[in-house]
Amino acid sequence: MRLVADRIHYAYRPGRDVLSDVSLTLDEGRVLFVLGANGSGKTTLLDCLAGVRTPHTGRVTMDGTRLSELKPRNRAGRIGVVPQVHEPVFSYTVGEAVLMGRAPHLGLFSHPGKDDWAAVARALEAVGIAELRTRPYTQISGGERQLVLIARGLVQGAGCLLMDEPAAHLDPHHQHDILHVVRQLASEGYSFVVTSHHPNNALLYANGVVFLADGASIVAGPPDTAIDEGNLRAAYGMDFEIVRGVDGARAVIPRISPQPGAS
Amino acid sequence: MKRAAHGLICLAVIVSMQSAFASDAIELVDQTGATVRIAQPIDRLASVYGPGTYYVYALGAAERLVAGWFIGMKGIAHASAAMFRFEPRLDTILSFGEPNVEEMVARGVQLILADGSRHAAFSEQMTELGVPVIQYQVETPDALMEAVLLTGRALGPGPLERAHAFVEDYERVLAGVAAAVEHVTPGDRVRVLFLGTDRLQVTSGEMYQTRLIEAAGGISVTAGLLGYWNEVNLEQILLWNPEVILIPPYGPVRPDDLLEDPDWGAIDAVRTGRVHRMPRVIAPMDTPVPESLLGIVWMANLLYPNAVDLDLAAEVEHFYTVYYGFELTEAEREHLSGQ
Amino acid sequence: MIPPRRATAAILLLIPPILFVAVLLIGRYSVRPDEVFRSLFGLKGSSEILRPLIVRVRLPRALAAACIGANLSVCGAAFQGLFRNPLVDSRILGVSSGAAFGAALALLVSGSAFAVQGSAFAFALLAVGLVVGIGGRFGSTPLVIVIGGILVSALFNALLGLIKHVADPLSHLPAITYWLLGGLGGIRWAILPPLLVISGVGLTFFLLVRWRLNLLTLADPEATALGVRIRPLRILVIAVGTVMVAASVATAGMIGWVGLVVPHVARAWVGPDHKRLIPASAAIGAATLLVLDTIARTALPSEIPLGILTGLIGVPAFFFLFFQFLRERGEAR
CATH class of the missing domain: 3.40.50.1980 (Nitrogenase molybdenum iron protein domain)
Known part of the structure; x- marks a missing residue:
């Protein structure tokens, strides 16, 4: 499994590129974080990688085949999307919500059967929420919903999952729960592209990092080398300090000039 | 806008003064119970009540009709050839739809025959402008005879005589049929x-x-x-x-x-x-x-x-x-x- | 909620047929049940008037009521999912406004039952065609289609107003008003075939694609990422649903609330999964209209317009269900 974006450009309006000249490579079992300020093009990049949008120039390939040349259902069988958690209108059960991931494997007039429900049970087991299967999706927590969406990606049969800000709106503990599941699945061979606002999560959970600034990738590489003060300043437009914990773990903290009269 | 309103009020005052001071005005109670004061003689009248239009014809006063609603006719296209023989002026007097207050004033109407169950607001407006309105409510033979008599009284001695003759005919027919089916x-x-x-x-x-x-x-x-x-x-x-x-x-x-x-x-x-x-x-x-x-x-x-x-x-x-x-x-x- | 409960399924599938037979026994011209069966099968002792009464009057009416109830409810459920909005029904696309204008136009110029039915059907399709046409230029998202529906409805409402304005207040206007209130009083076998065929094909379509309707409730990019060709599916559902609703409205006039309330009742009963929601909506919708139409034709010597009954019963039902829904979501106490 190898997902490659090769010098892609995308614009919603002609002449105003949201993505310009972005490249990245995702290999099996890897977790790639996409970092960047609000409006830097992270979600658009994810859409291009998912095949929901087609870049105007450049190409996105899955094992050498362009996504635009794959049938939608074949593409969906290889690349899954885990969207940001939202409030659903209808109170599907967790099981029913995950079951929708079987769509690429079912025809227009066919209905899911025993095998599909078995896949749902395995996926819920894999993300550790088997006991939630019959609960209404509207009545579980945000973190649990994120796990439901990951499970949906798994039943889709995709080896590669694209996650849009899975840590948004979650406390540190729940962020860890989600990203821990991501690491575990990566160790089983799944690969992930994760957009994030948290450089520290990238330091903790990523194998690779891509920084986006104004739609262009400014740097890509392993987190230890890619996340430095210069790249952070370029990406977010403010100063950061990198500190080192007693166990050697690195962390990013914003450098803020002391408030007048604070001390 | 204000000036137009003033003009309308002046017009109303003049018209109502005319009718108030007319020496030979008559008063009658229409079928809604309203007292209507009608200056005599009536030379120009409109019937916005479909059946009422035919009362005017039956009483021989058709030439005084300046606007009339005819049952079921929404435009000259609906008129049969017989209707044109019946009323050669049909294309000038035929009206339909909701009656328009200003159009009535513009046509110089002195009396309006209206439907008591549909034209209450219109009748009030016309009355305020000094144009008397007779409102009819006819769902029985007795009410029809009363309606024709009311129309006759409003239109003067000739039509009133015809109205009495009509009532006699109607009663004769009713009695004749009653005797036949007795x-x-x-x-x-x-x-x-x-x-x-x-x-x-x-x-x-x-x-x-x-x-x-x-x-x-x-x-x-x-x-x-x-x-x-x-x-x-x-x-x-x-x-x-x-x-x-x-x-x-x-x-x-x-x-x-x-x-x-x-x-x-x-x-x-x-x-x-x-x-x-x-x-x-x-x-x-x-x-x-x-x-x-x-x-x-x-x-x-x-x-x-x-x-x-x-x-x-x-x-x-x-x-x-x-x-x-x-x-x-x-x-x-x-x-x-x-x- | 819990995967298919056999009892629920059995109740839902049995109620409409039982009601269907029951309403054939009820009418102003009172009839004993055994007489009904005798006359239906032409057995000895069937009276002369009974057979035409049941075969020509009650049977086509009951068929139409069941079909229309199922059509409106299934389309309501599908459209609520498709627009991700539990407060819409088939009227959102301008079907009813188009049909109302078409029927009023035909009542004005012709008055024959076939002309009214055909014209209502044609203008209903035209209205939705306009909406989908406008929507297609702007990406066919639910928001674009809903706004298109509001605009096209407004246009046809204005045209309907124009027709009412020029209509004869003694003959045409009451006919138009009565048609707008909805009813099955004029149903005869002769005008039934289009409705029966369209209902049969349409309901079969929805039963077949019902699981996939769930995918329409997802956001567009999400469904696309699941490999679903969302726009063709959406347009297909709208097209089939529109034809079903148009055929129903063209036959029975405006029957509000059924398409809105029944899906809610069904959802409260079997959950939001369209695999169970669609058959449940069809069953509850058919049963509802069978009962209401029986009231409409038997309670008084003159017909009670069906639209009045559905409103009188539908509004309190909806009031109750909607606040129940808000309470579940924690938005009301």
Whole structure:
């Protein structure tokens, strides 16, 4: 499994590129974080990688085949999307919500059967929420919903999952729960592209990092080398300090000039 | 805007002063109970009440009509050739839709005949502008006679005399029909269903058509219904099982539609072929117009072919000559006399 | 909620047929049950008037009521999912406004039942065609289609107003008003075939694709990422649903609330999964209209317009269900 974006450009309006000249490579079992300020093009990049949008120039390939040349259902069988958690209108059960991931494997007039429900049970087991299967999706927590969406990606049969800000709106503990599941699945061979606002999560959970600034990738590489003060300043437009914990773990903290009269 | 309002008020004051100071104004109480003061003589009048227009014709005052609503005519395209013979000025006076206050003022109208159940607001506006309005409510023969008399009084001595003659004729016809059907025993009274503009639309017990059926010695099967036109279903009509079905002269329903419809085949009237559409040349005879007296005669002959034999042809000739001053063609005469 | 409960399924599938037979026994022309069966099968002792009464009057009406109830409810459920909005029904696309204008126009110029039915059907399709046409230029998202529906409805309402304005207040206006209130009083076998065929094909379509309707409730990119060709599916559902609703409205006039309330009742009963929601909506919708139409034709000598009954019963039902829904979501106490 190898997902490659090769010098892609995308614009919603002609002449105003949201993505310009972005490249990245995702290999099996890897977790790639996409970092960047609000409006830097992270979600658009994810859409291009998912095949929901087609870049105007450049190409996105899955094992050498362009996504635009794959049938939608074949593409969906290889690349899954885990969207940001939202409030659903209808109170599907967790099981029913995950079951929708079987769509690429079912025809227009066919209905899911025993095998599909078995896949749902395995996926819920894999993300550790088997006991939630019959609960209404509207009545579980945000973190649990994120796990439901990951499970949906798994039943889709995709080896590669694209996650849009899975840590948004979650406390540190729940962020860890989600990203821990991501690491575990990566160790089983799944690969992930994760957009994030948290450089520290990238330091903790990523194998690779891509920084986006104004739609262009400014740097890509392993987190230890890619996340430095210069790249952070370029990406977010403010100063950061990198500190080192007693166990050697690195962390990013914003450098803020002391408030007048604070001390 | 303000100036226009001032102008309107001045106009209203002048008009009302004229009528207030006119020496020979008459006062009458219309059918809504309102007292109407009418300056004499009336030279220009409008009837926004469809049947009322025909009162003016029956009373020989047609030349004073400057605007008239005619039953079922929404535009000159709906007028038959007979209507143009009946009223050569039809294209100038024919009006339809909601009456317009300013148009009435512009036409210099001195009196308006209106529908008491629909024109209350319009009548108030016209009255405020000093134009008297007679409002009619006619759903019985007595009310029709009263309406014609009211119209006669408003229009002066000549028309009033004609109105009295009409009432005498109407009472004579009513008495004649009553005498003819007198010996029909209650059990032999014919059950009649009067339809509207759809085969499943029927008259209510409060409508003029029901009174005509009663005057002709029949029993309206829908006499128990309230309001105006009622929508019913075929099962209910099967339940009523009328012996005669009458269709008004307006609307798309034709006797053959029912006679040839197997769904209706179980109804007595359809089985025996007693489904009839009313004839019409000028106004529809089932509505509260003067020629409704002919409708009673037509119905009585139709309901009791063996027991009643009134001279419909003579009544038709008399009515159209005396009241409408209208010469029927031979075909029209036959059509109306039911031959 | 819990995967298919056999009892629920059995109740839902049995109620409409039982009601269907029951309403054939009820009417203003009272009939004993054994007489009904005798006359239906032409057995000895069947009276002359009974057979035409049941075969020609009650049977086509009951068929039409069941079909229309199922059509409106299934389309309501599908459209609520498709627009991700539990407060819409089939009227959102201008079907009813188009049909109302078409029927009024035909009542004005012709008055024949076939003309009214055909014209209402044609203008209903035209209205939705306009909406989908406008929507297609702007990406066919639910928001674009809903706004298009509001605009096209407004246009046809204005045209309907114009027709009412020029209609004769004594003959045409009451006919138009009565048609707008909805009813099955004029149903005859002769005008039934289009409705029966369209209902049969349409309901079969929805039963077949019902699981996939769930995918329409997802956001567009999400469904696309699941490999679903969302726009063709959406347009297909709208097209089939529109034809079903148009055929229903063209036959029975305006029957509000059924398409809105029944899906809610069904959802409360079997949950939001369209695999169960669609059959449940069809069953409850058919049963509802069978009962209401029986009231409409038997309670009084004159017909009670069906639209009045559905409103009188539908509004309180909806009031109750909607606040129940808000309470579940914690937005009301």
